[in-house]
Amino acid sequence: MGTACIYLNGRIVPLDEATVSPLDIGLLRGYAVFDLLRTVGGRPFLLAEHLQRLRASAARLGLCVPADDDDIALAIDELLDRNGHTEATIRLVLTGGVSPDGLAFDAATPTFLIMTHELHLPPESVYADGTALITEEHRRELPEAKTTNYLTMLQNRPRALEAGALDVLYHDGGTVLEAASASFYIVRGSTILAPTGDVLWGTVGTYVLDAARERYEVVQRDFTVDEAVAADEAFLTSTTRGVVPIVRLDDRSVGDGTVGPVTRYLMGVWREAVSAG
């Protein structure tokens, strides 16, 4: 089912009655953060972690989420109940609220939205055969916060679609940072390399790397796009997509261009987490 109702500033309302002011500073100045989680078995998954990240993003912008975790959990439950998805993505958006002059805002009166949508996963072939990313030189403006600024991502989306790529891998002068909507890691032998740079903390990445440490060495160190191409394996992690093997960067194969054993293992770890719920 579609999105019949959304949560807006403490109330659940039908979508067509849920409206935002044209003077909202989230619209006028892009001053907003968000987070996105998914359901597993119809229940919000890793909710506490995502709410913690949302609050951290908000704090970075001098904003405050105007509801406690329990209230948010109740609102999400009601939305899921009313909207009736099989599995859902849950998007929480927080802006600085209405700004009459387009500059000043009152952190005490933010705009807080929660929306649910049917979860759509990539086709199974993406997991079986791996997929591609395109690369783009870009450093996000406030990398430690999940802001709504996706200008560079949306600008590159047509190119990604044309290349059959799942996402855009950002690098800074060749040094890999993160994908536009995912974390990115490479594998050399039995070592997993994780960028140390200014990137968003990833819930799925954290989850699977914690599990990976039982079998593999996880090293925080920066690497270049060329090193990623020369690596044995590469994969991304994302809330909605889980662990996805990356076998091509632009026109270049990663390693031998096939899905490797470490990525397969981590895909299994995630699949298990998601089936256990």
Add this chain to the structure above:
Amino acid sequence: MGTACIYLNGRIVPLDEATVSPLDIGLLRGYAVFDLLRTVGGRPFLLAEHLQRLRASAARLGLCVPADDDDIALAIDELLDRNGHTEATIRLVLTGGVSPDGLAFDAATPTFLIMTHELHLPPESVYADGTALITEEHRRELPEAKTTNYLTMLQNRPRALEAGALDVLYHDGGTVLEAASASFYIVRGSTILAPTGDVLWGTVGTYVLDAARERYEVVQRDFTVDEAVAADEAFLTSTTRGVVPIVRLDDRSVGDGTVGPVTRYLMGVWREAVSAG
């Protein structure tokens, strides 16, 4: 008077009936551009130039302004008439429109808003004595487009207010680019230096520099924050503020810290333009 009515997608509506969907990609992803002009004698000033810039910003994002110049001029006239300002700022905002999945948008169905507000100029002392800017290392993401992304500006606004600064001057590794909401120039002897870098084309800057060429040399070349401090004069240009002398960058005086003759001349050029309307 306040903003009683706004223009939204072809209609003039009361502000409290003018609503934007929570699924607007301008809100969800910051995918939007805008422009801002002012009235002189109650009439839109340099409207053609601002509409040209809005269309250029839109094109950079793959968007298209869904009205021709004449229709926009008529809409602005009606807004000004209904809202009854003494002098007004006119803000035009264009987003990618409603995006059910927060990624895809249809350029044929954008959200197009026009709002007017009472024009507020800085106090006369700012022009008489000059004012300050704070500096911040930052390169805007799509500098040639006037996007709604003002994260860095709003993050720095409390610091600017505390320092008594009018705006934030962006530099890239020390090389001056532009202020967050203004163009920036320095003067050495009878030469005006204008940054060549990736900055937004400024309507007021273009207007006064064209006039300045009759008396002064205008040279396009990059300069550093240190060079700006060591210059004889510095000034910014902005749609709403005109030509403003800048006598301090952070804690450092520009030149001897007073308003210089070239800036005074250009302030006069602008004052004349604005009084001639």
